[in-house]
Amino acid sequence: MAPRPLESVAGFAAYLRGHGYKVGVPEQQAMLQAALALGVERYDRLEACWRALVCGAAGEWRRYPELFALYWRPERTKGRVRVSGEPRPRRDLRELVVDLQRGLDAEAAARAAGLGAPGEAAAERPAETGLAQGGASRAEARRDFRDWPPEDAARLERIVEATARRLRARLTRRRRLDPRGGALDLRRTLRRSLRTGGLPFEPAWIKRRRERPRVFILVDVSRSMELYARLFLHVARAFAAVLRARVFVFHTRLAEVTAWLARPSGRVQEKIDAVTAGFGGGTRIAASLAAFAGAHARGSLSRSARVLIMSDGYDSDDPRELAERLAAIRRRGARIYWLHPSREPPQSVALAPARGIVNAFAPVHDLESLARLAGLLE
């Protein structure tokens, strides 16, 4: 049975989504609208129309022609077809447009509006799991450390918590103008009164800013970091509790562990081991950062974000790629701090091009250096 035209479009949209494009139901509707507006005679212009609709950034723009060719003209681009489990949709654009036009006459246009085929809506939003903003209350974080075997770990966490609390105070000390604020901003009120000839018609009120700094902690758990990763996870845990930081672990892949750190449980390490068990050998920092910026923290990397990477900087990806990923995060306004377990900043080749991009390198090798962290992150 030949698939319906609407499903063909949905199939292409799903294919693009599989390649990281953000094509939801509204985009699919627009794709359909464009196909109908073009008509049969100009079906060859569809590629350009859809390109404008589905692309949102230069990278996506550049990859599009290849993906389009692979999907709609697989016979001409042999050997590179991505295998998918779906039944093969009809891949003839001309026929598709003809069918669409015919369908428009037969079925009501309302059908096009109801395009969100079953399962489509669910597929549209990439997995947004419950652990998005995990974090324990402060009381919980302080409750008991008996689950953390060595005594040092408890002491460490207390110090880090104090550091994190200081940092929180600093990051939220700014005030902002707010018409419902409680305090009068004298300087701005006077400034505003100039417009009205010195009469303060419009007083300016200020209020403490409520927004929390967004802190992301990425802990390298590769072989070369074995001795430190455990300690770093304690640090990350304290940050997660006080600052509601989100914590990720990576070596060849990246996984979020915030939810597991939030609950005081003796088996944190075991759980993290279980997550990372499937990871291969080596460290792929650049790929992990790409996953971090592209999927996990996609919407929240803004100016108030701080990204803490705890790693020795040994990366098996191309060094230029690491620099590029870091630069992409910086471009979104976030600040990046590289915390290393050695006294001196890591000298690895992978980090050389990244030197100008990372906001600061800081050693985290003993309690004293940890205590200095708050001043740095401010």
Next chain:
Amino acid sequence: MDEAALSEALRAARYVAEPGLVTTLWLALEIGRPVLLEGDAGVGKTAVAAALAQALDRRLIRLQCYEGLDLQQAVYEWNYGRQLLAIRLHEHEAGALAERDLFARDYLLERPLLAAIASDTPCVLLIDELDRADEAFEAYLLEALSEYQISIPELGTVRARTPPLVVLTSNATRELSDALRRRCLYYFLDYPSLAREIEIVRATLPEAEARLVAEAVAYVQRLRREDLQKTPGIAETLDWVRALHRLGLQALPDDPAATLQTLSCLLKTREDQAQIRARHALAGAAG
């Protein structure tokens, strides 16, 4: 208007557009969505809007973004001076002036965004270098562009009678939000190919010698492959060909020294000029 007609109209406005761009602009008119143009500086992003306005015979309203752009400069502002003046003038006539008289359209200064939406005739709204404005403004724009309406607390909501065609440009100094990207059609403008750039120059400077244009454009295209701090854009090519034509040249001079004299049209930093000079000196020594 279909694509061919739009392409012709743009050409008449002296803008030679790639087929993909014409399709995108046509689609934007067809389904009423803003167009987001990205690309290096000097590839003609801003010129698209100007040409479109001319091609469609619409008014062009331009909003240049910069860091710290606020709503008073972008949307509207009350004309305080005039309001105060009105109060003073009416001071001695009791009851002559009610408060709402002061918040009437007369005392409203329209800034580009409101001007575009309140416009009686359809217009082209160019929001230039959006990446320079801050996130708050971008969020505001999102609302204004999806509904094509602006609310003014004292007056009510102003709805667009005819939605403007909105062209946004960005140099990607900051990444724009996904939400904004999703509401726009996207087009990435690259440097034109040799043939297209020759076409562009010929459309703009029909009086220049064909051989001069071909040689000069080929030279600029070579220059773009060099590792320069500031790659010359199309505007620079046009300036340079204009300068060469003004000098009465029919073709690029054989003597590289003469070419170098005019390079200030193309190379806008000292380092770039030094680099190209050194390159020519080397080539001269070898030849």
